[in-house]
Amino acid sequence: MAITNVPNIPENYRTVYDPIEFVAESGATANTRFKYLFDVYDGASQIARLKVPADPNTYGRADIHGICESYIFTNLGVINTTTTADGFTDNGLSYKEFTIKIGEEYDVAGVLTQFADQETETVIVFNGSLPNYRGSVVNFYDWQVTNYYQNYTDNTISRKWLTNAPKGSGANKSDNQSVELTDEGWVYLLYDHSGNPVTDAQYTTYNSSGVLIATYQIDNNVASLTDKKMLKIPSAPNSINNINPTEFSFATVQPIISSSVASYRILLLDTISTVVSEEIWFNVDSECRYETRRLEFLNSLGGFDCFNFTKVSRISETVERKYFKQNADNMASGVITYALSDKEKTQYYTKGTPKMKLTSDWISVDTFNWLVELIESPEIYLHENGSRIAIQNIEGDWEQKLSTADTVFNLEVTLEFSMDNYRQRF
Structure with missing residues (x-):
């Protein structure tokens, strides 16, 4: 038996901080210790493996966005370049293509055996995080419509x-x-x-x-x-x-x-x-x-x-202070002299925000x-x-x-x- 179907494949240009879910189907889910394997690759390097048990309907569902977001950053333009700047520039840190290889594991004659890489899919993600709902602004549910990214x-x-x-x-x-x-x-x-x-x-x-x-x-x-x-x-x-x-x-x-x-x-x-x-x-x-x-x-x-x-x-600053209490250093040759300048509290920490x-x-x-x-x-x-x-x-x-x-x-x-x-x- 093998992976028979991948009924849910995210389209490209997925917002990486929102769900990126794959669903697989297998004819081997009745086997002992069965789990789906979702292997995530960055190029030729495997960066993660998710093991997912079959649900009551025998499907395996895996959300990989938490893995992908660790590899996505932001790109700022370079300021103050004095007529040396590029026109178009690539935001190479803000997107990435991942490969997902789907397989399964289960007992074969009492030995847990893995059958990896039976189906392979790819997805391009970028540094977006859409609201679930915010009026007329594009939201996560809008992005699920087939080919919406093509806008x-x-x-x-x-x-x-x-x-x-x-x-x-x-x-x-x-x-x-x-x-x-x-x-x-x-x-x-x-x-x-x-x-x-x-x-x-x-x-x-x-x-x-x-x-x-x-x-x-x-x-x-x-x-x-x-x-x-x-x-x-x-x-x-x-x-x-x-x-x-x-x-x-x-x-x-x-x-x-x-x-x-x-x-x-x-x-x-x-x-x-x-x-x-x-x-x-x-x-x-x-x-x-x-x-x-x-x-x-x-x-x-x-x-x-x-x-x-x-x-x-207007610029302001909030100040946090910490003190310790000590005896005043006001004795010389056995004679104590009291003065208003004596310090009983000393400020040892001052932070301004x-x-x-x-x-x-x-x-x-x-x-x-x-x-x-x-x-x-x-x-x-x-x-x-x-x-x-x-x-x-x-x-x-x-x-x-x-x-x-x-x-x-x-x-x-x-x-x-x-x-x-x-x-x-x-």
Whole structure:
């Protein structure tokens, strides 16, 4: 007897922090000490084996996502590169293809005998973690629909990016994302080479009257590498302006997002310059009164989004102290002299935890509802002086807004930095 069927095989491009379940069927389940074997391979190396007893209906069910997630990490764009940056870059740490070999074991003449590798399947996973339910945002149950992932990989004008951020609607429109000339940022995408080539990303710039200034294209220089499944391209002004001019399809002089640019659009093109993605629009703003605080955060689809808090920000610090009690050192030559400067308690431990309170400008319903992903994100950075500062925790109240009931509002959050400050010890 052998494995007779594998009725449940996950499709490719599975979000690795959600269930990735295989189901097998065997005609040998009546044998003593029967178990299904699910062997997980990274390339040629076996990294795990799951032994699963048959259920009452003789099936074996194994969820491998806990194994796979240990091999998946995140990819951040490189900031402050001064016109040496790549256009398209591979997110090689954020996805991986695994092989699953299915077999069985049971007693043969009283000896537990294994029959491994009777059926072989593969699955591509990436660094996504979808909610079970969150309104109109893509959730885990949506992703189970046959070929749903193709909304993110197939070459159509509705091909989605790996972000739930508002995409905007046109030059200088109020629903566009707001950025500043000094901002860094990227937008992420899944890439399936099979019949869906992406050869270029197009940037189109407009002035404050909505008149076209120029159109630029960067080449997809990783397009020929068929093992590349998740890419990113620059999306914020400074990151775009730092793209090496050799990455462009035509002779280009940087910066392309200059002070005369009021808004710009990003989309993808195929080999015959057909649009093969949805558009993303940005407005270039200038905020002078307060210092802008830009946060970069891991979203539920495995990419990194950014958002600017442009109103007043305040830095605070909570302090933790520990003391020991001692006799005052106030005796000399047998004579005790009491003084107010005597220490009965000595502070031997001082830890300061820095925090920062941020306030956004007035934002739309769509923007506010998207920012729940910031509140929940496990990986957040504050951009400051051309570098990233890691954030340990973010606190903020979020409640879904409705366009029919809510008008204008802003978001307040408090950041806790991932490092503490310590003082002298005595």
